[in-house]
Amino acid sequence: MRRGWGLRARMAGSYVLVTAAAVIVVEAVVLIVVVPGLLGGGQQDARVLVAGLTAREIASNAGERAAQLGRLPDVAQFPLGDRNLHLLPGQAQLTADGAEVRIPYTAEAQEGSAPMSMALLADPSGRIVTSSYPARYPVGGEIDAGVLAKLKTNPKGYGAEGREVLWSVVPVSVIRADARDVVGLVYVQIPVAAKIKASGRRGTTVWDGLSGQLGLGLLVLLGALPVGAVFGLLSTRRLLGRLRSLADSTDAVAAGDYERRVPVAGDDEVARLETGFNRMAERLAEAMATERALAGAGERARIARELHDSISQDLFSLRLLAGGLRRALPEGSPMHPRVEAMERTVTGTLREMQALLLELRPVALRGAGLIPALDELARAYRDRLGIPVETELEPVGLDPAAEPALLRVAQEALANAVKHARPSTVVVRLADAGGGRIELSVRDDGAGFDPDRAADRHGMGLGLMRERVAELGGELRVESAPDRGTTVRATLGPVA
Known part of the structure; x- marks a missing residue:
């Protein structure tokens, strides 16, 4: 409570300083106009x-x-x-x-x-x-x-x-x-x-001409200071209460209280954060309840799809909203610490959800090879999300130990294409590249991006794919340009 009052005091002080600065600037402009005439x-x-x-x-x-x-x-x-x-x-x-x-x-x-x-x-x-x-x-x-x-x-x-x-x-x-x-x-x-x-x-005299102007400006300044202070306290009271409630609820959900909700007020940026938080908490609570009730392998796959299709997207949107609010705030705003804490909590929860998806999704590979798993993955995107995902899969001589890594590369590349590129078609291709090398590629005709800014756009996704391929002695390349689609190529060396 003491911290909230300190934030209110700092914001009210900023209103007072802005009001005083405005009065001083206007007074200075008037003096610049008046003094030359007097002198x-x-x-x-x-x-x-x-x-x-x-x-x-x-x-x-x-x-x-x-x-x-x-x-x-x-x-x-x-x-x-x-x-x-x-x-x-x-x-x-x-x-x-x-x-x-x-x-x-x-x-x-x-x-x-x-x-x-x-x-x-x-x-x-x-x-x-x-x-x-x-x-x-x-x-x-x-x-x-x-x-x-x-x-x-x-x-x-x-x-x-x-x-x-x-x-x-x-x-x-x-x-x-x-x-x-x-x-x-x-x-x-x-x-x-x-x-x-x-x-x-x-x-x-010059002083006679200026004294009236300066006295009037001083009276306006003295009257503006308490008005600015009262206005600052009143105007920030409701906003700070909403931010405090949202930050406390985010901490509670991060600690495991999935029933926590916040009231939504208005239609501003904070209201969008409140709506996104409530949606995330509801779906996360449903997913956690379903996971505890169901233990079969088929149900684990369904839970993975539900988590990816709903909660992961909501978490990603909530992180973007929190980041946008942080960037929209003025430099040095006292609200920055709470918004940044909210953004860090959402980012951590999103990373945990991505890890959970990686643990749940590869079940289909246990009973079949890489090609059937890729076909199932493409069919899931077509059936569940309505996205045309085509496959061009050739039988290749691949070390069975490398199949989970390539499946996860395909998963991440498809998720990035759907999440960022808004493609009309995605093609998953597995082929023999010659010389004993195997190539897996995921190509989309979406928005594309600048590969030099891939870290800003995709977070840890590309880095994790490169690490998996590098552990197998292979190479991962990303070919993209704005409005020209994206191709992710993973190439592995010959089988020993």
């Missing part, structure tokens, strides 16, 4: 807009004041800059709502090569009327001619970015008798290198 030109475009909005606000106020005075206001009537705001060269600060930039009043020249955040009000000729930085741009000074040229080509205002500053020029207009007269201009600049921060609660 790149998007922020500069926003600052150009902020500079333009600031210049327009100053120009609007100056225009209203000019309309009242009939001229541009002077420095006493329209001072620029906040005397309580102190910014160093290269710095800038937004207003509380983040819509405009705050302009400091700088009375003394600042040291440093970086430009200042500043604003100027000038008349149409470019003469400065009022300045937020009189130490460098005094009243009566001149604005750069290039700025005036830009304003002339863009009379509604101009904003751009340079190598050192982001700046905007906006005309100051007064409306008189349905006409709009330009009476001056406002120039506002922000240092390019400035990391703008808000004076209120809002911010526009």
Whole structure:
């Protein structure tokens, strides 16, 4: 019980890790998309807009004041800059709502090569009327001619970015008798290198842009962890119970309890394993009961046929299903140990059944020679399985001690042909190969296979046939190709 809970915990943990990894990957993708915009030109475009909005606000106020005075206001009537705001060269600060930039009043020249955040009000000729930085741009000074040229080509205002500053020029207009007269201009600049921060609660730094995204991702991650854990525990509870029951029942049958059964639920791979297990246990129980009740030689042959035709096939199918489930499971899945244990148990039972068949089947050889035994074997496949098995049997001079081995080679070759190749015809041939050598061949026109992968396809069958023939000093060859049938040839040397 403790092992089952440990498996549930590991599977639930895997769900949690997958959920967390998915959230982290999505968050990383979002950050990859968002960060370049925060670090790149998007922020500069926003600052150009902020500079333009600031210049327009100053120009609007100056225009209203000019309309009242009939001229541009002077420095006493329209001072620029906040005397309580102190910014160093290269710095800038937004207003509380983040819509405009705050302009400091700088009375003394600042040291440093970086430009200042500043604003100027000038008349149409470019003469400065009022300045937020009189130490460098005094009243009566001149604005750069290039700025005036830009304003002339863009009379509604101009904003751009340079190598050192982001700046905007906006005309100051007064409306008189349905006409709009330009009476001056406002120039506002922000240092390019400035990391703008808000004076209120809002911010526009890179961290300000990322903190909300990271916080949301963290909340999603914290919420996904318990959900993943609960989902993992609930989703694996039933599956683990079925696998545990199937593994325990397999161990019980391997120990001799042939009455053990498991309930079949659903129509998935595990359900197919459960169905195959129940069928195997039922037929194995019937076969064992029949073997204990019957002791005659004829009944032993019948039991051998029943075991081969039913239980061996079911065992083989159950092993394939267990192997398929093991390969279908993800790498490192905690269910691997139980599925592998099930596959090993079925493989061992199949090997024991094959050994039992080898002990039961050769009874017919005791009262006759090899040729009648081969005829009986071919007739059994025709009558019992409906498979056309033809014989071409010539009398040969064969050591009687070699006959059981050749009969078993023919048995195994026929079983492999029926089990793997799905042939329409099988031919069993016994002939004199010349030079005192005897050849037994089993040829089918079925699916064929790659002889280099024979061990994967046929398990121990070909190996056992080769061992039997080699013990008699002979040679076993397998000739096959995909879709071209298979021929098994056993050649023995001359009789001493």
